[in-house]
Amino acid sequence: MSGTLRNPTIRSGRSFDLGKMNLRQLWVAYLTYPTILLYFALIAVSFAFAGHLFAGWRLTIVTVLAVIMIYPLVWYLLHRYVLHGHLLYKSRFTAALWKRIHFDHHQDPHLLDVLFGGPATTLPTIGAVTIPVGWLIGGPGTAATAFCAGVIITCIYEFFHCIQHLNYKPRARWIQRMKAYHVLHHFHDEDGNFGITSYVVDRALGTYYGEARTRQRSPTVFNLGYTSEQAERYPWVMRLTGHAPKDRPDGARPESGERAPPPQGARHVA
Template sequence: MVDQAFKVDLSKPLVFQVGHLGEAYEQWVHQPIVTRETPRFFENDFMEFLTRTAWWVIPLVWLPIVSWFVSLSVNLGLPPNHVAATVFAGVLLWTLLEYSLHRFLFHMKTKSYWGNTIHYLLHGCHHKHPMDGLRLVFPPAAAAILAVPLWNTIKILTPALYAPALFGGGLLGYVMYDCTHYYLHHGKPLKGVSHELKRNHMDHHFRIQDKGFGITSNFWDRVFGTLPPKSAKKNS
């Protein structure tokens, strides 16, 4: 049952409040508050710290790890042209993973207390506060948790020579994704591919949340028919 009388108090830590919205959570989380303010998530200062990440932390943390994984394939004897092709394949693999996570996990429908709470932490907070610059990129600790099963899966499915380079390419794609995502919200591209990506992403946030799941590319939106309709684009 939904407590129709429940209201989220924006002056208090938010994470453990939103679960009480029940079925009303879906509507609430897609009514954005467009300010650059960073709301408080947790009462605990350490937990709060873990939820805030500046965009430049992403390349600083992950690019050395990308280089290390790629170097593993090089040291194992993978030829340079194969290294380059495998890294590129990893980037392409990331774009499909990016699209799939965004569409099927980050936009799952929830109404239970813990479902709403987890969804808010994963992605709902971004739709509620789309200009919060400290919660636009994924905290490294959380990204590492997701990276471990991906690496284990790649090791199982890919020959040992290629696996590190493929995973390194996937991580490179992730870095490109998070930095692009930040730019789409805070940059001001006037034309070209970046302008098109920003327009589609702003449509996703403010007009039609069940379309436009690609961030670094619109390719998979075109393949799966989830590109924002032209009528939305004309009004953006």
Template sequence: MAAPPRSFSAAEVRARCAQGSCVVRCRRRLYDLSGFVRLHPGGEQLLRRRAGTDVSAALDGPPHRHSANARRWLEQYYLGELRDDDDEEEEEEEEEEEEGSRQVLASCPETEKPTDVAAPPVSRLDPRCKTVDVDKDLVDWRRPLLWQVGYLGEKYDEWVHQPVDRPIRLFHSDFLESLSKTAWYVVFLVWTPVVLYLSWVSYTSLAQGNTRLFSSFTTEYSIPVHKYYFPFIFLLGMFLWSLLEYLIHRFVFHMKPPASNYYLITLHFLLHGQHHKSPFDSSRLVFPPVPASLVIGFFYGVLQLLLPEVLGLSVFVGGLCGYVVYDMMHYYLHYGSPKKGTYLYGLKAYHVKHHFEHQKSGFGISTRFWDRPFRTLIPEEETFEKED
């Protein structure tokens, strides 16, 4: 039998807010959003200003009517119920009685104190693990998820798009698990030196004056590629990456695996489903370098087949730089707090809406440009522009 929810007086709520907690209420239900304020797409200050107030009207909008996933997400931070004044008086009397009992016990000799009360067990789980009701969820969160999700079948698509705020474990093996996690700065430290070195190689190779476009067809009509073209070729590579980013996100990461195919469901969860299930798991917001090197090597080989060696390398290094910018930006859109009105502020709100409400649109991450010609733009009227 579940324990009754804890109740709080209005004075207790005010005291918590005065101490820095961000406690809000939805009618009588109280929620502690202290761990979420930095992640809120509308900005931390917006939530801070609402501390101690009823947010029911804000959830219903305008300017933004919160989705079912957003309301489900809110329940993870449930704290208890707001008491009526009569209840507060009764609670105060009970607390006085309990305090009196404690004083009596404290005055007893050491040998008379009860010794059969066991200390509460210390949980070794991540504190965020409380955010999922294990008994009601479709998977066992105490075990690695990768080998469970394939059995969800037709329930997988709905389940994976109901985000939770808790870490995910994929593998039984600690070694494999470590390879599946990456701190954001690792991507920058690994690939930035590669970008700088290959940029220098490309520029110095073009400076020799031996690179010509269409030279494989005829030397008479081939076009020399000078070193001064390198910045433009580099930017072309970044532009092509932005298209590739969109296509991979839409058609690979957001493929809908057949409900009857255990292996495709498992693959989808490994590639991207895990991120939609736990969008704020900080260790899984960027691509691990080991599998990334395989994908990057594949595209390098394709460019070398299609273009002259140095020209292909120049396009490739621009694309690689675009990838690094994309991964850094993706992390920032989840954990950063951009200033209202900036480009990144709009992108953060746009990307969060993709996670919580519009999973079949809004596939652009570092830019919304490709969502327009492909007609997957999230409707403009559902924005976080207004604050009150």
């Protein structure tokens, strides 16, 4: 993939830096990224299975709608209570998992490699959420349909997640708002706005906020509570990282720690 984009300035370490990429470069990176290509292949395979075991249009449509409805809730619960939880980093056996699936993303929000979830964790989760729902609705045919729908939604989530960290101001106002809310999650207070494409569950459960001025800035917005003190007590993530947890993005001035700048194109919160 490194040969698909010629501009070396968009690379940061082992990953493309979304803060330096434009929309065209994102499309190239996204459509050639190995994880996304794997998802596309699984969509094709599960779609073929769903067609071979077709359960009828009514059950198929019900299955797709069920997956669409439960996905935001499942994502919210996982994001809030697992990815932002402290349990995983407190064990040497799960510290690497927590570091990979979310800590690295909050430490460097623009790095593409850690923005995408790893297939080893995302695919079992998608299967565990969607396949039982589909099976209960109509058996193996709708189970395949549910899994297919889950992977498609994941691809959509991942693309919009990239947009939210991209050096790009969307033209559509609804995407601007979506991006602004996610920027607040990463640069102001991580204990809110857990959604990606929808903030309905955040609104229902009281974690939505639309403007920075409505909340104090969180001192743990970049380290998710894995502070230097916690790192001394539970050192496994720090050992894997090779340095103490950061409390501000790379390149931020010390005095700017109270209000780190959001990515270009997402400075104004509607």
